[in-house]
Structures are given as structure tokens and as C-alpha cells.
Amino acid sequence: MRRSDRPPLRTVLLDADGVLQRRRPGLVRGLLRLGGPRFVVDAMRAEVRCLTGEHDFPDALAQAMRRHRVPGDAADVARGWLDIVVDPRRLELVDALRTDGVRVALATNQHRFRGLHMREHLRLDDHVDAAYYSFEQGVAKPDAAFFTRILDDLGDPPGSVLFIDDLPGNVRAARRLGIDARLHLWRTGAAGLRRTLASRL
16 A cells, blocks of 8 residues: 555554563573573463463462472562663653644553553553553454454554554564554664654654
8 A cells, every 4th residue: 555545644553562662681681590491481481371461470470480490489580570671762752743643552462460560650651542451452462353452442444553563473463454564673763763653654
């Protein structure tokens, strides 16, 4: 579809990790020190199982720690997932979009433990008009239902939505539904995000 053929932009959907924020380096190294590579894999799989809200992440992590005989308090280890760096320059872009009358929504895969931290402590929801967390949606990207539920809630046709994510699989899934989805690479910084937004605005 040519740019001139696209319907007017109504909503920008933004992923969180890799677009607006990133996990501070060091989590994986810490997990390796605690239990080795197999424990790291098990801990990451535990995180994925919790993204749709059916399981509690600290509990799932505690099970992984027991399987690998990792000592310590799972709640303390789980707090490593909360060490998040939010880029204020990217949030400024989001704020500017809303000032210009563009609706902005968060569309992110998060388990409840981390998602509530983002909402209540990082106050990320304060910068958007709507926030869609996978643990509340009951489905996670790249499942098509994640996107269709958001579109239904917004009342937007797919072509009027710009979706930005850092994972190619999520971008492809959104494009299959007719959403104008773009890949963002963290290393391009706020300037890269600005260019991606400008390509549709």
C-alpha cells in the first residue's frame, strides 16, 4: 500500500522493552552465577509462561530455583527483572505525539510482577492514552488475538494504526492483520524512533 493510499493515522501502538525502555545489563550474568546456564534457560521459560497472567512469576521462578537447587529467596531474585532503564528522550517523543493530538497506546508483553512495577513505580501508563499488558489481555504477542483485542477496544481499523516493536516476529504478526508495523532497533536511539514515527506522521 502506497503512503497516499493509507487511511489517516489514528493510533500509535508502542512496545515497551526495546522501544521505550530496556532491561539494565547484568540480569543474565547474575542468574548464571546463581545456577548456571540451564537455570538461566529455565528462568526465562518461567517468565514466558507468566506473560498471559495465568501464573505468578515469583512462584514460577521459585519452582525453577528448586529444580536447579539454587539457594535464596525467589522474590529477591525476581526483583532483578525490575531493574529497568526508561529512556526519557523517547518518552518526550510520546508526550509530543499526544500534544499534537495523536492517540498513543502501550502494547507490551509483561508478566504481572513486572507490569505492575512499570505501571505503579515507573508510571509508564501516565505517558499514554491506553496501556495493553499481555498479563491483562490473557494473550501475548505474537498471537494475533493480542492485536485484534486491542483493535476492537480502540475501535480502529488496522490500517489506521502504526505499531512499533523491536522483535521481527511481532512486527510480522501485526502486518498479517493489516497493521502498519515497523521494526525499531534500540541502538538507533530516540533519533531512530523519531524517524520511524515521522515516516507515517
